[in-house]
Amino acid sequence: MFELMFCSLLTIVPDYLYRRYAQGKRFGKEITFFSVWYELRWGITGCLMLTVALITMIFYFHPTAESATLYFRTVPILPEGSGRVEEVKVGFSAQVKQGDVLFTLDSSKQQAAFETAKRKIAEIDASLVAAKSDVVKAEAQTQEAKANYQQAKDELDTKAELQRRNPGIVAQRDIDKLQVMVDHRQAGIDAATAVGQSAALQVSTLLPAQKASAEAALAQAQVDLDKTIVRAGVDGRVEQFFLRRGDLVAQIMRPAGILIPEGAGRKSLQAGFGQIESNVIKEGMVAEASCISKPWVIIPMVVTSVQDYIAAGQVSGGQQLVEAQNAARPGTILAFLEPLYKGGLEGVTPGSSCIVNAYTSNHEEISAKDTSTGRAIALHVVDGVGLVHALLLRIQALLLPIKTLVLSGH
Known part of the structure; x- marks a missing residue:
């Protein structure tokens, strides 16, 4: 209506003034209600053409998006395993901080594994103490074997020397028996040395490796035990948390609830503009928004980024070829907008529907x-007609509560 009235001032009114004062025709005489079209045909035709051109220019260079929303991300509350709920720490709706316990699962199996791993470490520690004693024992046995060897060796040397000086004084059989005893004592030294090396190897390598494995098993058991305690990963708010004691929670089949991160949906607004306006929507454009959750308020915005792809065109691998005519509707150009001033979105509920210019x-x-x-004049006209669209947005914001509460019939 505004565009029609504005265009009539440039077309119909001059046409009427020309016929009234230049041609002397009078309204109600030569120009009647039935002869308006013939008398003012040029003005009416020009008015309609100029109106269509003006509306097209306004809506093209100053696009509007009625599908604008403050989208926010939600985090599913899931344990890393599965099990039955032992205790619930939060209510139906609650504010939580990162690390707060939300609920715990039955941990009897994990607790048993943890205790088993803990006892295994104690067992290896005891074995390590025993192995150190075996090392000391093996050293003592080695010294004893060396002493016995030396005694047998000295006796053999003495009798061998006597036999050399006075042959026949010592029986050869006695010398042979002493030689066998010396060899036997040498074998005892080797056996004691091997036992000592084995005990030392257990103390230095085997038992420490077993202890390291047991400690790793204990750490794994601790991790599994910690998995039964589900904590909040980020600061936020838990909403519609229906979980109760005894419920079965699985990572794939059934999430426990939803966690909304703090500040989600309060920093930016996403608006879908028509595809025909893809060459007009640019990063840095000034915009205005009016949201239904904050009526009668115009929020200055700025376009921070424009998505290069239209979501309606995405495909995924499947068993059938894509049929283009099955697309329900054309898709929109998604633009991200942020408030021009700090705190511009305060009071706007995340998920609220908005209108954006x-x-x-x-x-x-x-x-x-x-x-x-x-060209400068034409660009001035393009920028100037944005005032009309700004006025329309304010009229929409003014009538939105009335339309919603009174005229909707609810």
């Missing part, structure tokens, strides 16, 4: 020296 600005091109006068 974006405004094209050609100030830099108009100020450029190489811009012609005609």
Whole structure:
């Protein structure tokens, strides 16, 4: 209506003034209600054409998006394993901090594994003490074997020397028996040395390796035991937390609830603009938003990024070929907007539906020296008609509560 009234001032009104004062025709005489079309045909035709052109220019260069929402991310509350709920620490809705316990699972199996691993370490420690005693014992046995060997060796040497000086004084059989005893004592030394080396190897390598494995098993058991305690991964709020004692929770089949991270949906707004406006929506454009959860308020915004892909065109591998005509509707250009001023989205509930207007600005091109006068005037007109769209947004924001509460019939 505004565009029609504005265009009539440039077309129908001058046409009527020309016929009234230049041609002398009077409204109600030569110009009647039934002859309006014939008398003012040029003005009416020009008005309609200019109105369509103006509306097209306004909605193209200053696009609007009625599908705008403050989307927010949710984190499913899932244990790393599965089990039955032992205790629930939070209520239906609660504010939580990172690390707060949300609920615990039955941990009898994990506790038993933890105790087993703990006892295994104690057993290896005891074996290590016993092995150290065996080392000391083996050293003593080695010394004893060496002493016995030396005694037998000395006796053999003495009798061998007597036999050398006075042959026949010592029986050869006695010398042979002493030689066998010396060899036997040498074998005892080797056996005691081997036992000592084995005990030392257990103390230095085998038992420490077994203890390290037992400690790793204990750490794994501790990890499994900790998995039965489910904590909040981020600061946020738990909503609609219906979990109760005895419920079965599995990582794949059944999440325990939803955690909404703190600040989710309060920093940016996502708006879907028509595909025809893909060449107009640019990063850095100034915009305005009006949200239903915060009526009668216009929020200054700025476009921070524009998604390069349209979600409606995505495909995934499957068993059938994609049929283009099955697309229900064309998709939109997704733009991310942030408030121009700090705290601009305060009071807007995350997930709220909003209306967004974006405004094209050609100030830099108009100020450029190489811009012609005609183009500068045209760009001024383009920027100026954004006022109409801004006015329409404010009218929508003004009528939105009335439309929702009164005219909707609820």
